[in-house]
Amino acid sequence: MTTSRLEDLDEANLSPAQKVIYDQILSGPRGIVEGPLRVWLKSPKLADKAQALGAFCRYDTNLPPRLSELAIITTGAVWRAGFEWAVHAPIAIKAGVSPQIAEAIRLGQEPQFEAEDEAAVYAFSRELHENRGVSDATYQRCVAALGEEVTVELVGILGYYTFISMTINAFHVPLPAGASDPFPAK
Template identity: 25%
Template sequence: MYGALSTLTRPILPQLRSRTILATSLHRAFVAFPSARMRVPYAPSEPQTEEARPVYERIAERRKPRPLIPLDLALLHNPAVADGWNSFIGAIRTKTSVPEGLRELAISRVAVLNKAVHEWDIHAALAVKAGISRDAMQLVFDLPVTKKGLVESNDTLGFAEDEYAVLSYTDQMTIGVEVEDAVAKKLKGFLSDKQIVELTTTIAAYNCVSRVLVALDVGENNGNDMKKVKDL
């Protein structure tokens, strides 16, 4: 059901060429997004110091073949923070064993709860690509919440049992932080202990992502409509 700078071997010319390519791609990413509404200006699209250059290169490596995104250029006000973020989110995205569909389902629900437009547009599409049905994604988008998370029900509201367990856990982590024992226990029927830790850190990580996106209006998406499920 579920699907998600080259090494420099000669001292001068290749190095200059690599730096030119990096600078060009970073500049293209920077100028593609207006900064009028972002609450701080984006960081420079090129490294300002030799110390910062490897950070830019590591982030560019993870993003390729895409250029840097607005979130990168917001975080690069502090290259050390951007570097740690890149390492952490990179591990969350590529070095966990939670089924891709469940992972993207959880991230999509975080986006809805936190009104993070860009996060929803990207990750809801990835959830569908990974095998989550459009009907399920419409529920993710539409379902209201209570102080305990998903609307209480005697059934799974049309979700598969593993999807419902993940969404209940996501809601409680995101809304009230505290997770009831019964909600946490449901995950054990579908995920290993390792995967439960991975899911928990994924939900926490994308709560962090959405809070930065929304608080600073990174990408100038606040107030825009989220993509409709039929258009994912």
């Protein structure tokens, strides 16, 4: 990946508005201010709203972490957002997504699922990203596996992590230290 397009935030010189949001993120469930969150802090009002939505999407939906992280890495792979993949692929595997499924998603191959809920989340996620909508069959499959409320939350996760991935790609957010590029140029 190329060099970041923005100068990194200097925590010692944050504006009062940036400092409030920075401290909220740091003291929240993430415990770290990294990647796209640092970009958003260039606009504290955006960062405030975005990080609050992100905290809900990552920690408070009714999707179990295994399915939430599956949706997140699917989104990261669609967008080829290296930072996102480097952070969330290990979390997804720890949450129960098989390494083989994660690798197939990274490579853009069709994963072989054993669990119907995983297959439904993946199919819904891929179809929504690729087609900008989902067929009735895919929708019904997802609702059958998750229910309506959780399907709505899944769309929220997909939208939020698309926003994350767009931020990563638009501003060339660097990979975490020591991570290799999961999506090298073809």
